[in-house]
Amino acid sequence: MSGVMLRIIRRMSYVASALTLLSQPTTAHADTVNLPPHEKTFESEMGSFTVGTHDEVIYRIAPLNGAPTSREAFVSTVAYGRLDGQAEGVLRTGYSVGCAARIDVVLPGIDPTTEFGLEGPQQNSATEQVQRQATEQAQSDTVEQSSSGESVQSHTQESGQLQESESRQFQEFNGIIPSIAVDPGLFLELELQPGDITNVDIGDGKALIPGKTVRIVTRDFHIKVDNCAGPATIRQYTYVQTRTPEVDDSGAVFGDPTTL
Incomplete structure (x- = not known):
């Protein structure tokens, strides 16, 4: 029977470890994060161009499903680009979303086993x-x-x-003495995969006008992350992509990483 108890303790320890991993603290209430502006100007054969962001706000909220493996937030920002030269181009913005580890399968259950034997x-x-x-x-x-x-x-x-x-x-x-050993077989199977980094585009991009500042204004854009074990992090990106018959050029700025 000591062997059975060891199996029970070992399986229960696996369950406790898995539950600890899943029970990462979630945001109990909404909170707001204000992030600093970013801007860069690039010199190019077609002339200079500028890309930047300002007024970035991340409004973190508790997930609707209440699960510790989900994250939610509303983001607001202003992305802009300016093209000083005879070229065409486009302004793009969005968020990169990263998760420490992805949960593909969660199978809690009971798998009882009974062992019979004869001694003597x-x-x-x-x-x-x-x-x-x-x-x-x-x-x-x-x-x-x-x-x-x-x-x-x-x-x-x-x-x-x-x-x-x-x-x-x-x-x-x-x-001959009959013997019986019962193992309740509690288990929790987790299939963890390395975390992904996914880009979430906001809109399809906006055409640039030479000599003008073009903006993409975003208010309360919804970002959610599911099946994530551990912290989830988001980071804004904004690109200016320009083109002439002779050359293609691009530049970008990135916001500060923020944990959800």
Whole structure:
């Protein structure tokens, strides 16, 4: 039974470890994170171009499903780009979303197993000793008996009965003993995969106008992350992509990483 208890403790420890992993603290209430602006200007053969963001706000909220493996937030920002040159281009913005580990399968359940066995019969030293003494006594009586054939037969039968009786008496204490072991088999199977980094585009991009500042204004864009074990992190990106018949060029700025 000690082996069964060890199996139970081992499986329960696996469950406890898995539950600890899943029970990462989630946001109990909404909170707001204000992030600083970012801007870069790039010199190019077609002229300079500028890309930047400002007024980025992340409004973290508790997930609707209440699961510790889900995250939700509303994001607001202003992304802009300016093209100073004779070229065409596009402004794109969005968020990169990263998760420490992805949960593909969660299978809690019970897988009980029952083990049956038989112990014995066992021959112990006491039984062997009685059998050996009875045999020696029978041989001694045969040697010391008189010439009468009836006396030899009588001693031999009595010794044999004694041997059988003593052997049966000890065998009763060493017979077949059934055994049973029950393992409740509690388990929690987790299939964890390395975390992914996914880009979430906001809109399809906006065409740039040479000499003008073009903006993409975002208010309360919904971001959610599911099946994530551990922290989830988001980071804004904004790109300016330009093109002329001779060259393609691009530049980008990135916001500060923020944990959901």
